[in-house]
Amino acid sequence: MGVLTDLAEIISWACIILGSFFCVVGGIGLLRLPDLFSRMHGAGITDTLGAGLIITGLIFHSGLSLVSAKLFLIVFFLFLTSPTSTHAVAKAARIAGLEPLLDKKDGKS
Amino acid sequence: MFVVAMIAILVTLVLALLRAVLGPTTYDRILAVNMAGTKTVLLIAVLGFLTGRPDFLDLALIYILLNFIGTIAVLKFIQYGDFAVGGRKNEKIGA
Numbered sequence: 671m672g673v674l675t676d677l678a679e680i681i682s683w684a685c686i687i688l689g690s691f692f693c694v695v696g697g698i699g700l701l702r703l704p705d706l707f708s709r710m711h712g713a714g715i716t717d718t719l720g721a722g723l724i725i726t727g728l729i730f731h732s733g734l735s736l737v738s739a740k741l742f743l744i745v746f747f748l749f750l751t752s753p754t755s756t757h758a759v760a761k762a763a764r765i766a767g768l769e770p771l772l773d774k775k776d777g778k779s
Numbered sequence: 780m781f782v783v784a785m786i787a788i789l790v791t792l793v794l795a796l797l798r799a800v801l802g803p804t805t806y807d808r809i810l811a812v813n814m815a816g817t818k819t820v821l822l823i824a825v826l827g828f829l830t831g832r833p834d835f836l837d838l839a840l841i842y843i844l845l846n847f848i849g850t851i852a853v854l855k856f857i858q859y860g861d862f863a864v865g866g867r868k869n870e871k872i873g874a
Contacts (some may be wrong), residue, residue: 682780683780686780686781686783686784687780687783687784689784690783690784690786690787690788691787693787693788693790693791693818693821694787694790694791694794696791696814697790697791697792697793697794697795698794700794700795700798700810700811700814701794701797701798706804706806706807706810709798709807709810710810713810713811713813713814716791716814716817716818717814717817720791720821721817721820721821724784724788724821724824724825725821725824727784728824728825728828731828732828732833737833737836740836740837740840741824741836743840744820744824744836744839744840744843747840747843747844747847748817748820748843751843751844751846751847752813752817752847754847755813755846755847755850755851756810756813758850758851758854759806759809759810759813759850759854762806762854762857762858763804763806765858766806766858768804768806
């Protein structure tokens with residue numbers, strides 16, 4: 671049983687560290703990318719990879735219990751609602767007349 | 780380990796709030812606030828494990844649903860200027 675617990679702990683460590691890394695990467699992307707539709711890409715990274723990996727790590731840490739069931743519900747609702755709201759933001763921006771930043775003829779992107 | 784995750788989430792929260800303050804358009808701000816809400820959910824979950832009492836997960840569960848509803852409500856308010864319009868079938872939206 672000791673080896674299995676250690677293995678779960680190592681997987682939990684790796685997932686949480688990787689998720690933290692992707693969180694910071696997505697945050698930098700949200701701050702530095704040039705327009706709204708590419709900033710959505712940064713927000714999407716933190717919502718799926720970052721949050722998903724961190725909560726997966728927490729599930730591995732807590733084992734099979736009520737806590738992991740709640741964490742599973744959190745990740746389920748996160749994956750259900752986050753793309754929906756991002757899609758709604760994109761559609762509302764398109765209706766309001768925002769255009770994606772494309773390659774211009776003068777070479778400046 | 781939880782401290783590392785906590786610091787990363789706090790840094791991301793600050794970056795998202797910076798974008799919400801700087802954002803040129805309203806939709807940038809809405810996107811950044813939505814992401815800050817997601818990060819708050821993660822912060823609540825990790826805080827529960829950090830203090831050894833993972834009882835805050837119910838709050839995180841409520842917060843994620845409220846975050847979604849809040850984003851949709853703000854988007855509808857920005858688009859129509861009213862919460863009570865829309866819903867008709869043959870309505871042409873936008874261009």
